[in-house]
Amino acid sequence: MKSKFVFFSIIILLLFSNKILADDKALAGADFEYGQHLSGECVTCHNSTGLGQGIPKITGMKTAVFIKKILAYKTKEKDNAVMQMVADRLGEVEINSLALYLSKTK
Amino acid sequence: MAKITRRTFVGVMAASTTALSMPSIAFGALPRVVVIGGGAGGATAAKYIAKDSKGAVDVTLVEASKRYYTCFFSNLYLGDFRNYGSIGHNYYGLAVNHGVNMVHEWASSVNSAEKKVYLGSGATVSYDKLVISPGIDLKFNSVNGYSPEAQSIMPHAWKSGTQVQLLKNQVKGMKKGGTFVMVPPPNPYRCPPGPYERISMIAHQFKKTNPTAKIVVLDPKNKFSKQGLFMEGWQKHYPGMIEWISADTHGGIKKINTSTMEFETDLDTFKADAASVIPAQQAGRIAMNAGVNKGDWCPIVPASMQSQADENIYVLGDASIAKSMPKSGFSANSQAKVAANHIRGSLTGSKVFAPRFANTCWSLVATNDGIKVGANYDAKPDKINKTSGFISKTGEDSNLRKATYEESIGWYSGITSDMFS
Numbered sequence: 001m002k003s004k005f006v007f008f009s010i011i012i013l014l015l016f017s018n019k020i021l022a023d024d025k026a027l028a029g030a031d032f033e034y035g036q037h038l039s040g041e042c043v044t045c046h047n048s049t050g051l052g053q054g055i056p057k058i059t060g061m062k063t064a065v066f067i068k069k070i071l072a073y074k075t076k077e078k079d080n081a082v083m084q085m086v087a088d089r090l091g092e093v094e095i096n097s098l099a100l101y102l103s104k105t106k
Numbered sequence: 107m108a109k110i111t112r113r114t115f116v117g118v119m120a121a122s123t124t125a126l127s128m129p130s131i132a133f134g135a136l137p138r139v140v141v142i143g144g145g146a147g148g149a150t151a152a153k154y155i156a157k158d159s160k161g162a163v164d165v166t167l168v169e170a171s172k173r174y175y176t177c178f179f180s181n182l183y184l185g186d187f188r189n190y191g192s193i194g195h196n197y198y199g200l201a202v203n204h205g206v207n208m209v210h211e212w213a214s215s216v217n218s219a220e221k222k223v224y225l226g227s228g229a230t231v232s233y234d235k236l237v238i239s240p241g242i243d244l245k246f247n248s249v250n251g252y253s254p255e256a257q258s259i260m261p262h263a264w265k266s267g268t269q270v271q272l273l274k275n276q277v278k279g280m281k282k283g284g285t286f287v288m289v290p291p292p293n294p295y296r297c298p299p300g301p302y303e304r305i306s307m308i309a310h311q312f313k314k315t316n317p318t319a320k321i322v323v324l325d326p327k328n329k330f331s332k333q334g335l336f337m338e339g340w341q342k343h344y345p346g347m348i349e350w351i352s353a354d355t356h357g358g359i360k361k362i363n364t365s366t367m368e369f370e371t372d373l374d375t376f377k378a379d380a381a382s383v384i385p386a387q388q389a390g391r392i393a394m395n396a397g398v399n400k401g402d403w404c405p406i407v408p409a410s411m412q413s414q415a416d417e418n419i420y421v422l423g424d425a426s427i428a429k430s431m432p433k434s435g436f437s438a439n440s441q442a443k444v445a446a447n448h449i450r451g452s453l454t455g456s457k458v459f460a461p462r463f464a465n466t467c468w469s470l471v472a473t474n475d476g477i478k479v480g481a482n483y484d485a486k487p488d489k490i491n492k493t494s495g496f497i498s499k500t501g502e503d504s505n506l507r508k509a510t511y512e513e514s515i516g517w518y519s520g521i522t523s524d525m526f527s
Contacts (some may be wrong), residue, residue, distance in 0.1 A: 037459050040154065040443040044436060044464075045520040049527065054509075078244025081496040082466050082480055082513070088494055089482055094320075099399075 035101025144169030147422030185307030240390025284379030477512030
């Protein structure tokens with residue numbers, strides 16, 4: 001019984017650490033402080049209190065969701081002139097840093 | 107020796123940390139930033155310096171008004187899309203959430219050699235770094251016959267507050283089938299599409315309650331911001347109501363008479379039943395007093411928004427020469443974040459990131475008919491350089507125009523929250 005528990009614990013830990021590694025890899029070059037600085041550009045429109053109408057809340061967004069959305073604007077799959085322009089000058093490090101910061105901000 | 111538990115150990119540590127940090131507090135060694143002007147530039151700069159320095163910088167915001175009415179969206183108040191209260195904001199958030207020291211007084215002068223700001227009461231505030239974000243002053247004599255006395259007869263309403271309320275009353279009270287004359291300002295001025303959004307909102311009012319009224323626009327320019335979009339919207343929503351006359355066509359406004367309500371031009375003399383005159387503009391007076399202007403506006407270092415005349419003074423927003431950025435609340439907010447990052451870096455050694463600027467201006471032409479123009483900018487040694495941009499297109503689908511209007515409401519909520527909370 002005990003060995004079974006240890007076995008499953010190890011499996012879960014391995015899965016979890018793989019997830020962490022995968023996230024770290026996805027967020028190459030991410031810097032929390034840089035993300036916070038860059039987010040100043042976002043909160044001019046995206047209400048930091050989440051009370052905005054017409055413009056969605058982005059704080060607390062999961063990193064994968066944020067990255068997917070920004071890339072869709074960057075490739076112009078998603079249609080919004082302001083967001084396409086914002087995404088246009090964000091490189092990988094900027095996007096990852098923003099994703100990291102926003103995901104950890106309420 | 108008393109047994110040291112975990113709790114008492116933490117207490118001792120806290121006490122010694124306090125003791126260590128006491129001298130700097132006792133001797134007032136915190137670096138001091140004074141910000142003059144609590145609008146989109148100044149309020150944002152004060153907040154970001156205070157918030158991000160987490161108490162390591164002492165920030166004082168000098169702003170005469172306790173309640174600030176935004177210029178942006180004042181046109182929507184004219185058109186009954188917003189109530190007056192909704193464009194007013196206070197500074198509790200800056201004081202309570204971020205520890206900004208609010209001084210509700212006029213800044214009367216700056217002694218840059220002694221790094222002091224003199225207040226209307228006679229008191230002084232010292233600074234290590236000074237941010238000047240005073241907005242605009244009006245050059246009343248740029249229109250022959252216009253004056254501070256005339257602003258109650260033909261409101262400029264180009265600083266928000268009571269002037270905008272007055273203008274709205276005059277628009278609503280204008281006689282049926284009367285003529286409203288509007289004089290936009292010459293370049294450069296605060297909010298390039300603003301006069302034309304104002305014309306749209308006045309037309310919107312007339313359409314509802316005074317549909318035979320006319321609007322004559324005597325422009326000192328031959329073209330204007332979002333011209334094709336506004337012209338298309340006026341034709342669509344207010345056909346035959348608005349006559350825009352370019353400078354080349356009317357040959358210049360020679361004189362206005364506020365008693366007879368007449369506007370003399372080479373083309374004709376126009377008689378108004380109500381009017382709005384927006385004169386030429388210049389940087390707010392305190393910028394001139396601080397000696398950071400060159401002519402009407404203040405040259406800055408693009409990478410930091412520092413004055414070219416004094417490295418300890420930063421000039422933000424409308425008062426600055428931030429070519430190629432337009433004079434807008436969005437621009438001022440963007441510039442404030444660049445300056446705040448630079449100021450904090452120079453005072454506390456925090457990281458200074460590469461400057462990034464952006465602007466978007468939304469305008470409302472009619473109900474659910476929003477348009478927008480925007481651009482990204484970076485800092486070149488000699489100017490703030492436009493790197494990319496967009497503008498709404500004529501003939502756009504009505505759903506897109508509605509979404510653009512709704513986006514502008516979201517932006518207003520966002521930027522005012524960013525400035526004041």
